[in-house]
Each structure stands twice: as C-alpha cells, then as structure tokens.
Amino acid sequence: MYTTVSTNAVSIELDYTPFDMVSSWNKANLSSNFCSSFFDTPNEKHSLSELINECIELSIKFGTKRKESCKLQVSKQEECTLILLDMYIFKYPFRMLKGLVQKIKRLKNNHERYTLLYTSEFSEVNFALYNLIVNFKGNLSMRHKKICNDTQTYKLHIAITIPNKELNCGQ
Amino acid sequence: MDNNTEIVTKRAEYMICASDLHKCSISGTMRLAGPLAYENEFKPIFECIATATDTVELDVTGLTYLNSSGITAIARLIIHARNKDKVLRILSDNTVPWQKRSLVSLVALWEKLTIKPVT
Numbered sequence: 001m002y003t004t005v006s007t008n009a010v011s012i013e014l015d016y017t018p019f020d021m022v023s024s025w026n027k028a029n030l031s032s033n034f035c036s037s038f039f040d041t042p043n044e045k046h047s048l049s050e051l052i053n054e055c056i057e058l059s060i061k062f063g064t065k066r067k068e069s070c071k072l073q074v075s076k077q078e079e080c081t082l083i084l085l086d087m088y089i090f091k092y093p094f095r096m097l098k099g100l101v102q103k104i105k106r107l108k109n110n111h112e113r114y115t116l117l118y119t120s121e122f123s124e125v126n127f128a129l130y131n132l133i134v135n136f137k138g139n140l141s142m143r144h145k146k147i148c149n150d151t152q153t154y155k156l157h158i159a160i161t162i163p164n165k166e167l168n169c170g171q
Numbered sequence: 172m173d174n175n176t177e178i179v180t181k182r183a184e185y186m187i188c189a190s191d192l193h194k195c196s197i198s199g200t201m202r203l204a205g206p207l208a209y210e211n212e213f214k215p216i217f218e219c220i221a222t223a224t225d226t227v228e229l230d231v232t233g234l235t236y237l238n239s240s241g242i243t244a245i246a247r248l249i250i251h252a253r254n255k256d257k258v259l260r261i262l263s264d265n266t267v268p269w270q271k272r273s274l275v276s277l278v279a280l281w282e283k284l285t286i287k288p289v290t
Contacts, residue, residue: 026184029202029236046236046268053202053238110279118246118280124206128239135272169268 010038011075014052018059018087019066028056039076047167048074051083051136051160054128059087061125062097064153081167083160094144094154100126101140104133138162178215185234189215193225198233201241209244220252220259227257231274232264232289242273246280253281261286 012035021028032053036045052074059070065088073084089097104126107113116126132138139161144154180187185199195216203209210217220227229248231237237245245261252259259281263270265288274286 025204026202029184029200043268049236050238050269053236057238057240114279118243118250123246124238124240124243127243131239131273169271 009076010040012038012073014072014074015069016056016072017067017069018063021056021060022066028053028060032056035074041168043168044164047136047169048081051132051162054132055083055085055158055160058125058128059085062089062093063087064090064093076164078164080164081162083158083162085156085158085160087156087158088147089144089154089156090152091154094156098142100129101133101142104130132160132162136162136166138166180212180215187212187215189219193219193223194228194230195219196230196233198231200236201234202236202238203240205240206243206247209241210247213244213248216248217251220248220257221255223257225258226260227252228260228262230262231270232262232267234270235267237269242269242277245274246277249277249280249284252284256283258283260284263288264290266290 014031014035016027016031032049035052036049039045039048052072055072059072063070068088071084071086073082075082103116107116113130117123117130118127120126129140133140141159143157143159145157147153147155178188178190182199185197185201187195187197189195197216201209201212203212216229231245249259261274261277261284263274263286265271278284278286
C-alpha cells in the first residue's frame with residue numbers, strides 16, 4: 001500500500017488479489033478501515049471505509065483472474081474524492097455491470113427501485129451500486145480494454161467521483 | 172422460539188441479541204460475504220419477529236458498519252415482518268453515516284415500520 005499525505009490532499013493506493021480477500025474475508029474490512037484512517041473527519045473516515053469496502057467487494061464478486069492484482073486508488077481533492085478501481089472481468093459480468101449502472105441511473109419510480117434493491121437476485125450488488133450513484137451522488141464511469149491472447153476477459157477501469165460534501169453526510 | 176436457535180450471537184466483530192421477547196439488537200461491525208451469511212446470523216431475529224405478539228424493536232444504534240449485503244438482509248427482515256403482519260420499530264443513530272443515509276429509504280417497504288433515531 002502507498003500513501004501520500006500533504007496538507008491539502010490525501011492519496012491512498014491499495015494493491016490486492018481477490019484470492020487473498022476471499023480466503024480471509026475480514027481483510028476487506030480491515031483494509032477499508034486502515035485506508036480510510038488517513039482521511040480527515042470522522043464522517044469522512046466512516047464514509048470512505050464504506051466506499052472502499054464496497055469497491056473491494058465489487059472487485060471480488062465481479063472480478064476474474066483471482067490471483068492477479070487489483071488496484072484501488074483513493075485521492076481526496078479540493079471539492080471531490082476520486083476513487084479508481086482497476087480489475088479484470090469476464091465479458092458477460094461486464095455487460096451485466098454496465099447494464100445495471102444504466103438501469104440505476106434511469107430508475108423511474110419507487111416500485112422499480114424497491115424491486116431492484118430489495119427483491120431481485122444479487123440485490124446486494126444492486127444496492128452497493130445504488131448507494132454509490134444515488135446516495136453518495138457519485139459519478140461512475142467505466143473503461144474497458146481487451147487483453148492479448150484472452151478473448152473472454154477485459155481489463156476494467158472504474159472511476160468514481162464523490163463530492164466531499166456527501167462524504168460528510170451533506171454537512 | 173426454536174430451542175436450537177441461539178439468542179445471543181457473539182463474534183469478534185459483532186454481537187446479535189434476541190433474548191427479549193420483543194427486543195433485538197445488533198452491534199459492532201458486520202461486513203459478511205453475502206445475504207446468505209446474514210440470513211444465518213439473523214435467524215434469532217427472524218424468529219423473534221415471527222413469534223412476537225407486540226411491536227418488535229430492533230436496536231441498531233451500536234452497529235457502526237454494515238455493508239450492502241447487510242442492508243439487503245435488514246430489508247429482508249422488514250419484508251418478513253410485513254409478511255407476518257408484525258409492527259416493527261428500528262432504533263437508529265443518525266450520527267452513524269450509513270444509518271442516516273440508508274435506513275430512511277427502508278420505511279417504504281412496510282407501512283407498520285418506523286425508524287426512530289435516538290440521537
């Protein structure tokens with residue numbers, strides 16, 4: 001793990017393999033709490049721990065190449081905090097993830113929202129993405145790259161921008 | 172309540188208590204791997220709701236961290252209360268960010284659910 005702390009900015013970089021996290025699930029929790037401890041206010045630490053943990057879980061649930069490294073970067077800037085996640089993903093889960101993000105952005109009413117979040121299969125993943133995009137007012141974008149000699153897997157880069165105000169619960 | 176069901180579950184990171192007829196509590200940090208893992212741990216709470224004859228109070232004020240699988244599991248507890256037509260009150264702490272952010276949206280799941288912030 002690499003950490004840079006200056007007076008105005010904090011930047012954390014975490015390298016891990018999904019295999020390590022799955023073999024000892026509590027590592028995701030411990031890593032999230034440790035990484036978030038470098039940030040300023042108690043609410044910021046708490047919210048970032050929540051977000052980092054969800055990103056690690058997302059990379060485990062959607063990711064492939066379990067022994068290849070995933071990279072998570074969190075950097076706090078003046079107005080917002082940028083979270084970058086690099087991971088490997090199969091084509092089908094990638095399409096599913098992309099479709100899910102679009103669906104969350106287009107939710108029309110409470111009925112659609114509650115079906116997606118609480119009664120559908122994998123509703124915990126739906127809730128995690130909903131939390132990022134709606135509750136934290138995060139801007140999520142994804143970029144994928146093909147890998148040489150592997151037609152089934154992409155290298156996925158996810159960028160999430162969260163307004164710092166939201167990390168502090170709107171205060 | 173089923174004799175095989177533990178009414179107090181203590182783990183290193185969290186504690187679940189359902190020893191009172193109408194009161195349950197969850198405290199600590201819960202970041203289990205998925206909804207199935209929660210279903211197992213929440214079994215005493217599911218049973219408490221099923222057998223209750225009065226309002227069931229679920230105290231989560233001491234629950235510092237809960238991941239998305241856990242929030243989904245709490246939603247399933249609420250849906251269970253709705254299916255059994257039981258009144259449910261969740262005691263929350265608004266100084267805990269995840270509680271302030273996520274619990275309020277659960278109210279729409281069941282008309283006989285109230286979320287009561289204690290701080």
